[in-house]
Amino acid sequence: MTLHPAAPDPASSQPSNAGSHTASVPMLAIRNIQVVYGGAIEAVRDVSLEVPSGRIVALLGSNGAGKSTVLKAVSAVLDAEDGKIEKGSILLQGRPIEQASAHGIVGLGLVQVPEGRRLFATLTVEENLVVGAHLQDRRNLAEARDYVFGLFPRLVDKRHQIAGYLSGGEQQMVAIGRALMSRPRLLALDEPSLGLAPLVVSEIFEAIQTLRDRSGLTILLVEQNASRALAIADYAYIMENGRVVLDGTPEALGRNADVREFYLGLSTQQGRTSMRDVKHYKRRKRWLS
Template identity: 55%
Template sequence: MSPQAAPAAEPASPAAGSPLLVLNNIEVIYDEVILVLRGLSLSVPEGKIVALLGSNGAGKSTTLKAVSGLLPSERGEISSGSVTFEGRDVTRMDAPDRVKNGMSLCMEGRHVFPHLTVADNLIAGAYTRRDKAEQIELVYEFFPKLADMRNRTAGYLSGGEQQMLAIGRALMAKPRLLMLDEPSLGLAPLLVTEIFGQIARLNAEIGLTVLVIEQNARRALEVAHHGYIMEQGRIVLEGSSTELQENPDVKEFYLGVGGEGGRKSYREVKHYKRRKRWL
């Protein structure tokens, strides 16, 4: 079955089972006038990895900020639609309360505390938890490099090590939903493979639900169960990871295979809108 364009007015159902997170027809505006998300709907089933793909400016990071409650800090707001987590409407819930309820965001650019040690960075992520020792051991189990560097100052870590630390810090809140914003950004290919391998392992071994946004579509679809493609603030295509990897438009414009002359950037293709069958 070919993936179909998602209807804007209804939340999608990517897999059987109860969805942990549902975004239903949400619109987001900044400064009361700039419309960024345009009736976006998606769902994330419990225990699955869902990838949200798209180019720069598509609205991916805004989507995560809408889910995690960070829009007010940037003069943004959800003007219509709803965000539901575990069947509860959290559209107007404050960000700290969302963390307490099991939602954790690892932001783009890592944002570790550079003057603190690795261990202190991790402890800072567990401010909502009493079982800090148990959680930090879990993080060290999945990221043994962090255990070896627990007393090192975070600002002196490499980009890949800081990304592991950022993910580890997000895990310290013991989330039911882990959201990752461009975890491969600025990393060498081997490190990207390692990071996504650990994401898959977290899902497989402890059942962690993951929503990951990425420009590296190939890596994201290798570990995801389901994917959405986003452009200009709306979902334009969805399907299982296999369906998306086999879709000719996705191959050409996101995976870099197919078409004449190899990989093409849609910004460089004059007939882009005509070629993309979902537009």
């Protein structure tokens, strides 16, 4: 059974080439946003990016680069941490949402899976899924639940187990499944591989790719694991110190010497150490810390 997200406007439902940034309206467009915490700490400065319909766009960077802050701004959950969008705009299918409430944004079809999963630990797997379908009628709830169990078959036998007793990977599957229960147009994932074993990470990323390839779901993927993210993304942005410092297709970024060395762990040269090597070492220490 196929999960059908809330129907987008016909003109914007056709996937565009993520790398070309065509004139068609993207599913999500962030324009020069600045985010400040506590009225004093600038966490994000002049960040712009686009997420075309039906594509996976990766937002990469080390811990503290500002990636999660961008997601929180998009999902309208900055208030909980005394954060505020000081300037710029966020458009969902051309509609400004930077002043919308978190509940209103979910209603428009943008749903976030937060870092750390944040399940209702005392509820069962199925109860957690049902919580995510609070905007759906009974028929759509059943269809979405069947889709989630098809995407993550291992959850079928655990549907009546308490979520807090699941493994980290299984909890991540439930968190993604709960978000899918609302039939989103755009799924925002914050560090889905964090703390998971490599085999489980592979399973999670295969599911993310399936959501795009089979259901046409639009996905904004925030990740520190650059190699995994670039393997499935259509386009990527790299953040450092609250700013986007590089963007391009995975192929183009994979040919970039700095990206290969500092994000993919591929040494670009062997031999004697130069001052350039020392600077690169310091950058690596900062980017990978």
